[in-house]
Amino acid sequence: MSGRRRRGEELEQAILRAAAEELRESGYAGMTMDRVAARAGTNKNAIYRRWPHRAALGIAAYRHLSDAALPNPDTGSLRGDALEMLRQINATWSSPHGAVLRDLLAAAADEPELLTLMRERSGADSMDRVWLGMLERAAARGEAPAAAVHHRVATTPVMVLRAEYAVRGNPSVPDQVLVEIVDEVFLPLVRGRG
Template sequence: MAPDGSRRPPAPRRRGAVLEDAILRAAAEILTESGVPALTMDEVARRAGTNKNALYRRWPNRVALGVAAYRRLAAAETAPPDTGSLRGDALEMLRRANSTWSSPYGEILRGLIAAAGGAPELLAELRDPAAEDAQGAAWLALLGRAVERGEAAPGAVHPRVASAPLALLRNEYVLLGFPAVSDDILTEIVDEVFLPLVRGRGPRPGGT
């Protein structure tokens, strides 16, 4: 009933993409506010103004829904920095990723990985191919600039070389369980692994 006693018209029934958007928005809000433990199908349905059946028709359980909501939240910083040196660029890229992964979004990701219990299909869903492609392109771009500056040989511009620093950083979070990675470790990844890997891809332009 409306405040004046008249009957309100029924709310329009949402379907398809509109309803799915409302559900994912509600789930993302819960993850941001309270983390993975607070994410329940009941609470998401309540916030989205729908019933649990609408959720279960789209996602088999709360973890699958949480993964979908996390992918909605995730937004990687992908514009490559230009500090004037490959070392400076690589450190800046790792510091950006470290800042994101040690933020509340990173806590959500770690909670979802734990809740997934090793289920490969859910862990695969946590990957965002578009974001990963953009990150890979950014690392390849900074390697390309390093070649132009004479800091690296053309052979260093390779997807495997570009992916190495983030893979090592991800290892610190996922396998070792660190809530945040120190700048000393970021520097070690760059100085002890990434730069030697780049230099090992052949002589620098004009070198022997």
């Protein structure tokens, strides 16, 4: 029927695109190999020749649709930086991207191999570095004690936000909560390390 027969890179991209769309529409549970193959206009052979598992395809599809550029706000105040950072993260996790990511993380809880793949892909390390940079700038401005430039301080806000997602089922958090995390936890913590 179709005159052309796609090969190599072109076919691979088509499969990834199809898988990403399935992920977005139906989540990881709904991302069936047959449906991906059908949507890509190919068959499962071409998929299994490239990825060993369904899960591997899921991860590849996710990274295909998401090249999350990490935000790095510099508003001039520690409070402004932190709040902006949390707002960006909240927006990302509430987006369809975030839904796919959370779904994949949940599904990968069984398979440790995938979990590590996801983790190294999630950019947790660079996230830390951004927060540490914020703290360093604040310390240089005299806005925070030098002892506040610390790994645990840097990771706490995001961890609290993430836990907030877990407590609510809803992955989106009202802005008021973000303000609360900054004013009631992050800034007191920074002050308390004088």
